[in-house]
Amino acid sequence: xxxxxxxxxxxxxxxxxxxxxxxxxxxxxxxxxxxxxxxxxxxxxxxxxxxxxxxxxxxxxxxxxxxxxxxxxxxxxxxxxxxxxxxxxxxxxxxxxxxxxxxxxxxxxxxxxxxxxxxxxxxxxxxxxxxxxxxxxxxxxxxxxxxxxxxxxxxxxxxxxxxxxxxxxxxxxxxxxxxxxxxxxxxxxxxxxxxxxxxxxxxxxxxxxxxxxxxxxxxxxxxxxxxxxxxxxxxxxxxxxxxxxxxxxxxxxxxxxxxxxxxxxxxxxxxxxxxxxxxxxxxxxxxxxxxxxxxxxxxxxxxxxxxxxxxxxxxx
Numbered sequence: 001x002x003x004x005x006x007x008x009x010x011x012x013x014x015x016x017x018x019x020x021x022x023x024x025x026x027x028x029x030x031x032x033x034x035x036x037x038x039x040x041x042x043x044x045x046x047x048x049x050x051x052x053x054x055x056x057x058x059x060x061x062x063x064x065x066x067x068x069x070x071x072x073x074x075x076x077x078x079x080x081x082x083x084x085x086x087x088x089x090x091x092x093x094x095x096x097x098x099x100x101x102x103x104x105x106x107x108x109x110x111x112x113x114x115x116x117x118x119x120x121x122x123x124x125x126x127x128x129x130x131x132x133x134x135x136x137x138x139x140x141x142x143x144x145x146x147x148x149x150x151x152x153x154x155x156x157x158x159x160x161x162x163x164x165x166x167x168x169x170x171x172x173x174x175x176x177x178x179x180x181x182x183x184x185x186x187x188x189x190x191x192x193x194x195x196x197x198x199x200x201x202x203x204x205x206x207x208x209x210x211x212x213x214x215x216x217x218x219x220x221x222x223x224x225x226x227x228x229x230x231x232x233x234x235x236x237x238x239x240x241x242x243x244x245x246x247x248x249x250x251x252x253x254x255x256x257x258x259x260x261x262x263x264x265x266x267x268x269x270x271x272x273x274x275x276x277x278x279x280x281x282x283x284x285x286x287x288x289x290x291x292x293x294x295x296x297x298x299x300x301x302x303x304x305x306x307x308x309x310x311x312x313x314x315x316x
Contacts, residue, residue: 203228209238
């Protein structure tokens with residue numbers, strides 16, 4: 001695969017050339033002129049309770065922690081929102097709460113438009129730890145309720161019933177609308193569904209990208225069978241394994257008038273059963289990402305990508 005997919009351009013280089021040759025900006029301008037949020041919002045994913053969210057949201061792992069000037073990051077988040085990426089994912093442990101504080105400021109004027117997701121850590125589940133962690137997140141985010149609250153990593157299955165009960169108490173108290181899990185494998189999902197109210201799990205957030213297709217073997221089919229969308233973190237490959245410099249993606253992007261990143265994200269959300277949450281530190285990257293909501297990859301595109309990034313053996 002390495003010999004076939006030699007990096008051609010970095011994300012920044014590709015973006016610059018797209019700008020120079022007007023490959024991506026016309027798409028964005030057309031969407032803006034016709035109402036980007038209304039057009040892109042048509043590509044959505046449905047949770048088991050009927051709630052519908054955009055197939056493309058925004059992650060916040062590194063935001064609010066000095067990677068970029070705060071004003072630039074806030075503009076990036078708001079640009080993403082204006083382009084239809086109204087699902088925002090953060091966690092209480094991202095930057096020791098700084099990410100949540102940043103997101104709280106960034107969305108303060110438009111909280112009602114946002115589907116807000118945060119997480120509790122596995123070492124916080126004992127006693128009333130989940131309730132206390134939720135209250136702390138709500139305070140940092142300056143909001144009264146989370147739309148989705150996730151267990152960030154698995155705990156022993158013997159603790160599942162207590163975790164579910166705590167989540168259900170928060171839901172009935174109006175502190176959260178729904179709850180889910182993260183980084184669960186298929187066996188853990190099956191164990192979760194065996195405990196009382198375990199079937200109320202709204203999603204499983206896991207790593208999924210062209211470079212990491214492992215969930216296609218069993219977890220993704222299991223979630224699909226149970227009418228549960230997957231939420232994909234690191235949909236561009238993660239910090240150390242980004243796909244956005246790949247020549248195959250660049251060529252497909254040029255044909256669609258968009259960036260390599262948009263192609264990679266369009267691939268992740270292609271089924272209508274996966275929500276991708278890429279992170280953007282600048283408005284330019286947010287706009288690149290949002291273009292994925294208006295791209296339809298052709299059968300030839302999908303065949304080319306499958307050849308360049310083979311899925312796991314045994315995948316259905």
